[in-house]
Amino acid sequence: MKQAVFIERDGVLNAVRVEKQQQVTPLTLEDFKLHEDAAPLLKKLKAAGLILIATTNQPGLSRGYLSRRELDRMHERLRKVFPLDEILVCPHDETDRCPCRKPKPGLLTEAAFKWHLNLDHSYVISDKWQDAEAARIAGCTSLLLESPWVGKIHRDFLLPNLAAIVEKILQLRANRRAVTA
Numbered sequence: 001m002k003q004a005v006f007i008e009r010d011g012v013l014n015a016v017r018v019e020k021q022q023q024v025t026p027l028t029l030e031d032f033k034l035h036e037d038a039a040p041l042l043k044k045l046k047a048a049g050l051i052l053i054a055t056t057n058q059p060g061l062s063r064g065y066l067s068r069r070e071l072d073r074m075h076e077r078l079r080k081v082f083p084l085d086e087i088l089v090c091p092h093d094e095t096d097r098c099p100c101r102k103p104k105p106g107l108l109t110e111a112a113f114k115w116h117l118n119l120d121h122s123y124v125i126s127d128k129w130q131d132a133e134a135a136r137i138a139g140c141t142s143l144l145l146e147s148p149w150v151g152k153i154h155r156d157f158l159l160p161n162l163a164a165i166v167e168k169i170l171q172l173r174a175n176r177r178a179v180t181a
């Protein structure tokens, strides 16, 4: 079975505006500023044989203030810059009570089915507690970036930057190989 790294989009792969201590997701391609320095780090994970999947909650799709066409344009750009295998979106509003809006683990389990993933040996990278919670429920290892949004709930690792997170994942994989060899 394959192993994956799930990467929260907003705040990790692209910049977000912050208003009233909340992240505000970009709504147009013009406002979609990528963290391009993350690209070589993602390439390291890809080279290690991991499937790379970006995940994102975009309730603006069902609330009507984000257009699907604009989101598609943004994601086309995202795929050009980063070596992503897939981008998974929850388009629902909180009131839809869907299974895929993080902190629910639906996007992870959907990907596991499609890509034949071993979630116990997969990883979640984010700057927000919702992803750590989805990881915990799905059985993935969570690695959070230090940020105002990590909360106090369980996460496996809290690290200062993406480079440290990528090194940690490669190290965890090497240890796992040593154990199973």
Ligand SMILES: [Zn+2]
Binding pocket: 090, 091, 092, 098, 099, 100, 101
């Ligand atoms: Zn959903």
